[in-house]
Amino acid sequence: MLHVLNHPLGAHILTHLRDRTTKPATFRTLAYQVGLLLALEATRDLATKDHIIDTPLEKVTSLVLARPLAIIPILRAGLGMVQPFTDLFPDVSVGYVGLERDHVTAVARSYYQKLPPLADKRVIVVDPMLATGGSAVQALDVLRAEGATELFFACIVASPEGVRVVEAAHPDVPIFTAALDRELNAKKYILPGLGDFGDRLYGT
Ligand code: PRP
Ligand code: URA
Secondary structure, three states, X not given: OEEEOOOHHHHHHHHHHHOOOOOHHHHHHHHHHHHHHHHHHHOOOOOEEEEEEEOOOOEEEEEEEOOOEEEEEEEOHHHHHHHHHHHHOOOOEEOEEEEEEOOOOOOEEEEEEEOOXXXXXXXXXXXXXXXXXXXXXXXXXXXXXXXXOEEEEEXXXXXXXXXXXXXXXXXXXXXXXXXXXXXXXXXXXXXXOOOOHHHHHHOO
């Protein structure tokens, strides 16, 4: 269920996201661009239904999207992946789950939640960094409890440990990532990674 982006542009963008000299304004643009690639991958198999229209020349049965989409960024860094989805899917619903990792234990604490109805939708959780997997699993648990039945997870950098933890807790959830990195360090940061995504996105 792990899908690693395989696109030369994705690799190019990641190089500049990882570069410590990249400034927040450029970092935000790069996050948007790789978010577009991930949004396309995570929706490649969306259901469609017939829709009859008149072209200027004749009537034709064509296709439109059949199932509504919801995107749930994990605050705060997940906000950097929202606009690609709202630009591509204007009817998308957006909900929020606020989680923050404790700096010492790396365990995530919940501080905010605001969700649209989820039952009839493809629900894509977005969070750029999948490190220990604790934040992702907490968010997926919440969304399942709130009625989500079709859950996806999209991130920019994943660790092997994080992938294993999400797969163990939510084996039916496809994971889309732009990169699968080597490991976590002692402070549970991803190596080689790109540092603290939220801090680099917002210049904090
Ligand atoms: C970061 C990141 C993820 C989480 C990943 O958020 O955006 O949410 O860590 O780590 P995990 O897989 O070990 O749970 P952080 O807690 O730093 O908050 P922020 O988004 O507000 O910066
Ligand atoms: N959160 C981040 O922003 N970066 C990491 O490497 C791990 C968690």
